[in-house]
Amino acid sequence: MKKYIVAVLMMFLVTNITLARTTDITVEGNEQQEITTHLNNVISSNDIVVLADTTPILSKRALRRQRVAKRNLHYNILGGPSYTPDFGLLVGGSALMTFRMNPSDTTQRRSVVPMAIALMFKGGLNLMTKPQLFFKGDRFRIFGTFSYKNTLENFYGIGYTTNKDYERGKETSEYRYSGIQVNPWFLFRLGKSDFFAGPQIDFNYDKITKPAPGLVEQPSYIAAGGTEQGYSNQSSGLGFLLTYDTRDIPANAYKGIYLDFRGMMYNKAFGGDNNFYRLEIDYRQYKSFGRRRVLAWTAQTKNVFGNVPLTKYVLSGTPFDLRGYYMGQYRDKSSHVVMAEYRQMINTDKSTWMKKMLSHVGYVAWGGCGFMGPTPGKIEGVLPNLGVGLRIEVQPRMNVRLDFGRNMVNKQSLFYFNMTEAF
Template structure:
């Protein structure tokens, strides 16, 4: 198993490098890369770059939640107004995979900038037709539940569309706007462990499965001074999001959540070019009749990498982490496209912020492959010290 994973890792890395070297004209081969040239609209030879830039990576891969797969990751970047050279480039990462465990998964996470960055749309669209796992609710249940096809597994066919339209407040760095969510999940092939879970039963689940629909509206307020949101080198990001769900909107139950997140990024020029320290903290608290599929979670490619996706869940989750990111500066075009990251952090889940079930420590390291200027493909190896397990992640753009 170990040797098979190593082979898959190497093949995927070679696919990344091959597409990166043969398919792009956007990297500098000079080790004296400076920030002002990173998103230039002309190449070093003076040729204009295309507004739409497209990267694609494909081949065998591996995720901790779905095992081995045949996957494809695509990254589109462009300016909504190609004549506005000050407008941030919109970013649309798309990933799809055929899973060896059965099923298919497709996700897109657009970040779109309009009208001289006076209007933004940040959202996500995800279609899932695959096996998933549910470990119960609460730290102790999550920690003691053995993951298997008879204890935690079920099949999920779902569509989720959510996002926020944000409007800049005058000439400030504050944004505010409406937020929405539409999610429909059909659960089937319920394992004995899930079928006997008290929360699952209380929410109407049976041996045959259940259907969960959420339709919610709310608001989002953010303060954002990041230079490039998809891979910031400097700046601060602070965000508050709230949504409310009710039967009169079409939801099955009445519930809501409030989340607050802080991120900060700082260049470290005394260590060399393209060295960044990033840190973040996030709290998400839900209330009401929250579906177990929508409770606050720890364990994803975007927080404490090393825990299975959704292994730890309750009405409230929180985490904090710091990450050092470094790209190599070399005269070699290939080497200058490579870099690494190391991180450490901790989190919790509980019924509320004042009653954490326990501490979730985390650390790890990863490889970075530049596929477009300031846009990286990442391969991360995260450590869960509680279960003494290592999980591997393949994703476009940084974790936060």
């Protein structure tokens, strides 16, 4: 618990320093009034000089803030010591960039590029970005996941019973993992509707070395071709996406619906080692209850079929759904998740420095449940989940999140630090 508290305080301190140096004004459709109010609050009465003819002139500080607000590219960089449940103590850094592809079009959605880097004290490196790029008046989008990892990870077997009872440790589950993922999605708006469709590509290379003695003896590891020297796999797939999206801002929606249906075919003909398939459905909805108060809920199903590689089974429990379960602690061919999360930022009049700082802070509380099994219709395990979190706004509608989730099956609590919301 002390590690969690230190991590929160360090990240909160760095974030406040960043906030003190960076101001971002985002204008997107219905947000015009909110951003105008934000500008009025940023430029206080102390920033205005009134001449004899009563003509107000902005001070140098206010002019500087206006120049920052007019920039197309806005960014925040956070860094310092941190802690994650999967990698332990680390030195981490996160960057959040927002910009418009066409700077002259102020009605265009701002593209969002969150990036994260982590250097582990145990030895390891993790790089990841999940960009959301909007082109041509939001008629074309490029989303995706791009990552490189060289870390110590854990494998608990396959199936609920094995996962639940398998002991985590250096002699039982640990191994050295290195791998890359390149997974871009290309989405085209269908006419003037809120539907998008398009192809996606997924290339992965996964390598396991230094497997723990207990891992080498696992039946699922042996069946997949794992040995004392390790395991490697390359998977290459082509797929499609059909998406319905009415969210006001995808990175942190206050209202709207998101429905995503996608399929992926991995084949040896594409350069992979296995033939298998992946099918996912993701439903999310957001309801606003006043200024910066939101109830969000989601229902998701992820399924794989065929000769699935050891590293491509579906995971139940990630930083983006059942927070509180170790990454990969529960894996099988099918996973279903239902969750609801209440989000609220603190609303103040910003009349003092302290109130301005509080206006960048918020909190969340969530509850949900996961279901897993060997096929979509066969449920072998139930994974209840709940938690609370702190939100720190580094740009308007762009938050750093610090979450504390509870694993109700194994009676453990885990801490997370990420950019943007979980879903």
